[in-house]
Amino acid sequence: MVKPKYAIVGLGMVYGPYAEGVTARGAEAEAGRLAIADAGLKREDVDGALQLRRTAGGGERPAWADAFPRMLGLPFKFFFTVGRGGALAGLGIATAMGFLDLGIAKYVLIVGGVEDFKNSRRTKAQGQRGMVHSEKAGYWGKPFGDLRAPSHHSFLAARHMYEYGTTSRQLGAIAVQERAWACKNPKAKMYGRPMTIEDHQNSPFVVEPYHLFDICLVSDGAVAFVLTTADRAKDSPKKPVWVRGLGSGEVADELWWEKKNYTHMAVKTAKEQAFGQAGIELKDVDVAELYDCFTAEVLFQLEDYGWCKKGEGGPFVAEGHIGPGGDVPVNTSGGLLSAYHYGDLTCLSEAVMQLRGEAGERQVKGAEIALVTGHGGELISPGMCSIHTSLVLGA
């Protein structure tokens, strides 16, 4: 095990939907303010800021000339944007570690905000559905109606169904169990709205094989956290959350000519690296915050990390395991499917709360090790999310 050198010492969250006049930029600044206060710091203590942004999905988000550090009044020495699809937290931490390691920064503020729900209401008035992205040069699928993430992510579910006989009902078991977690999280969009497997099966097809309830939410909100070095973390008022392992992989190492990359994610190298640094095994993971843009992504990760064998994810989740009271607590906030979609900052924020023991009714007792995964980017036209990041956090 590598002795942890970095820790998360502050967390700030702004939950949607936004009130009239609130921007993602403003929510990022507010989340930053909250995170600095949570860390017991002042703005002057923060040397640099990173913005986490879900780029390279359906299209680039427009870059802002103006951004949250100016609004927050940070005396920052550096500020720039990091991210690849929903893989944000791991990449942000890896980047910040470089500045901390060089001694350029003592505390780095890492922030990601979205206004996707706000935008979806605006574009709905124009006859569109879902989250409209600005165009990415050379993106293949739009003239064929490949317009939103389920247009191509559903290939993963379809292919897993074809190869292993996985059923929609089994995927629904994932949605139902995550909803049960959401019903313990007052901040979750679906709090107070329990779901049965029949509700899932009766929800309309959006892109078959995906029903509406296989698909993540579109959200407003922002998450900010402060990363610092081990020596400084010891002075933190809150219990530090240690960065114990970080790894990444790309399915690009099995590009289309292999045709094997539609039923798994690039977990292998990411897991080996992250778990190796942390000196842990799978059984040591107390809470798993797995990127869940769709139900099949959760299924794949349960198999790829080894909670069950490849192809046996369907029966595994149908038995339970991942909901409240299960032996593998997955997406304890309710996840992107039922709580809020802040990219993998949904996963990271929940892991921090769990490891601090601040997760209220949904607290997993004695949680000491959390796995946070990120997923995203579309390296492989047409439309495959290729990066996988694996982050092991410890209490």
Next chain:
Amino acid sequence: MSATEVAKGNVMTTYAKPLPNVDDDSRPQWEGFKQHKFLLFRCTKCGAWYWPKAFCRNHENAPMFADLEWTEASGKGKIFAFNIHHMAFHPGFQPDIPYVYALVELDEGPLFGTNIVGIDPHQITVGMPVEVAYDDITPEWTLPKFKPVAK
């Protein structure tokens, strides 16, 4: 939504869907579709086929893709994976609901994203042989859709 005014003979029609998003790496292929030619990027040294454009992975490459060129391919393949869109994310697709977006495993190897037309979506199966069916959507643009191979 952006609509494109198109003159067809004397009649002005409106093409209501997104047009291809082309950059200089993909432009030659789209020029080919317009001429109803199905071009893929092929290595002149070893014969391997690529899509999208890439260096050849089988050996070292000459500078700036000099060993590869856009080459006419069979336009045939089989269904690798498919989905059925039951909702129109963009109003231009409303008349097409339900429509199919698929990955076709081309006979040359690459997986190609396209619509499957000329068949009831629920009759489509993985492995079904398909071939290119050009759709001249405007005088400027042709989409390489695919249809089942006639028996």
